[in-house]
Amino acid sequence: MPLRSTSAATPSRQLDHPEPADIRLEEVLHACADPMRLRIIQALAADAAAACGEIGLACSKSTATYHFRVLREAGVITQRYQGTAKVNELRRADLDAVFPGLLDALLASATAQAGRTREA
């Protein structure tokens, strides 16, 4: 099948999110281990929900798409379409259910490090 082309369906562009039970620690950590993605996570932690473009990412649109996809497939964020935009949100509750305290520790660590770095 040569790229689902100019045709029927495309109901509203469905996006696959892993079930909480399918979220793997290694993947979550890998998703968070990239500076760009870590900044996305911090931005979402601060703003609750944001479109891809609203976060000031210093990269091309395709690279941004890539990073958001990694985060979604790892189970770290949800994405849904809202008109022409795509809204991203942290899966706080799900992550906390599966790995209690991990997200908070991560966010706190990121903040701590940012503080350390800034006061150089």
Place this chain on the structure above:
Amino acid sequence: MPLRSTSAATPSRQLDHPEPADIRLEEVLHACADPMRLRIIQALAADAAAACGEIGLACSKSTATYHFRVLREAGVITQRYQGTAKVNELRRADLDAVFPGLLDALLASATAQAGRTREA
């Protein structure tokens, strides 16, 4: 220079460990994001200190060396020589000082996931 050969120094084989202030969150996460290394961390969390060989790693010796080095350079473990063996230890205190709660959350998450997986 053809591999520092049969000669002087080599005081006691020094190993570089990053200062606490130089420990980077991204590197810690990357170090923990590998299944093999995650198992090393869990083993060290349980046993306090262990030689490289004492952990039942399903890989060659050179691969083991590689993973231990990644962990050390990220600041997750310390390594010191003790006779012919090399003893590894988690840097609990240092990590907790720099990223409070992170290591605990990580270990708890790893345990939780192991439990989930086992009761399949």
Place this chain on the structure above:
DNA sequence: CTCATAGTTCGACGACTCTCGAACCTCGAT
């Protein structure tokens, strides 16, 4: 309809990761 906006997909590329075996080094024991 046409357009602009927002994001996606596709190949490509260089860089990095993880793995290994072979050859080597170090220490402690014989």
Place this chain on the structure above:
DNA sequence: ATCGAGGTTCGAGAGTCGTCGAACTATGAG
């Protein structure tokens, strides 16, 4: 002095990652 056990180093290979630009696909506004 030699040996064995425990690790290290050095390529090398297969694979993944992060990046990009170009061409594309929605969606909503005029």
